[in-house]
Amino acid sequence: MKRILMDFWVGVFVLIGITCISILSFKIASKSNLGINKHVYSLHARFNNIGSLKLNAPVKVSGLTIGRVTNIELDPKTYEAIVTMQIDDSYKFSTDSSAQILTIGLLGEQYVGLQSGADSNYLGDGGQITITSSALVLENLIGKFLTNVTNK
């Protein structure tokens, strides 16, 4: 086979390969994982019960993802779960913001929903959200419902 033709086909092959890798990296994969984006700050929130919240779960405001859960640990004194979130730098939250653990769909994945308050001071890096409400545990809910029914 002629040298030039072989060079041509090898060039085509390498181009195809590089195109495929770049399609995979730019079109298929998301860059929205905020670990890559450097402009983030972290917020903490304490919950009595986090349900089945997992690391990397989305943090959403009005349904839009603006951050991720980066750490979950248990406070050894109060036995509360401390959830650390990385939030996109361009969104600020007032000191009386509230955090909730919500579920996508009826049985879907859990995420943290944030709601900004009215205070004019904003939470900085490492700030703590004080108003929180825990995840709904289905068993507790059914238990309450049953006691209500039997009391009537």
Place this chain on the structure above:
Amino acid sequence: MIKENYIVKNIFIIIGKIGSPFTEFILSLGNITRLFINILGSLLYTFKKIPLIIKELYFSGVRSIIIISVSGLFVGMVLGLQGYNTLQRFGSVSMLGSLVAISLLRELGPVLTAILFASRAGSGMTAEIGLMKATEQLEAMNVMAIDPVKYVITPKFLGGIISVPLLAALFNICGIYGGYFVGVILLNMDSGTFWSQMHDSIIFHEDVFNGIIKSFIFGITVNLISVYQGFVAKPTAEGVSSATTKTVVNSALSVLALDYVLTALMF
């Protein structure tokens, strides 16, 4: 007395036969590592001989494009069909895109590409080197003070390890479009859901990058086994044929075993 000696001797032989596969295995591990170090030592020299590498890229890479893209397409289509049927039971058909993409990027792409590469290009490499040995071409090179590792083995190895990650990426893309074809065009799923679910669940450094690293490691494994089997093949027709068989079998086994280890380390 003589009879007892006979029995003892036989027992020794039987135990030795049980042990010999292990010692052979360890011996071949040592040999393969020595060859690998030898190849690494001649990498710099071979990099200057670009025409040699291009020739190998043509034989191992360009001529594998068709088999890789066709099998990728069908694997993706099967994934789409099976995934659709299974996800339908849970009413979460919308997850099909991410199912297809994650299983291709993380596992099926690198593993199947490596195995297909071993049987398409690796066995060819083994046969070529083995035949060169059988026809005493390697000996002739040695006589002319040309190192066959530098001129024959390393270019093949380099061409192979460049090809495998590129082929794996091609396999993934074909597979994803195969899944898209079945899910969206044949089974009337929403095309926006398919892509956006996939886009949401795939993270670059976790799925794409780890997949590329995996296929690179598999490429090194498969190519090393191929050139090694050719290099140590018995210089007869039978020796070459059994060496090609060994290449395919050993590559498949070691890729699958390595895959488990890498998955446990990465994810």
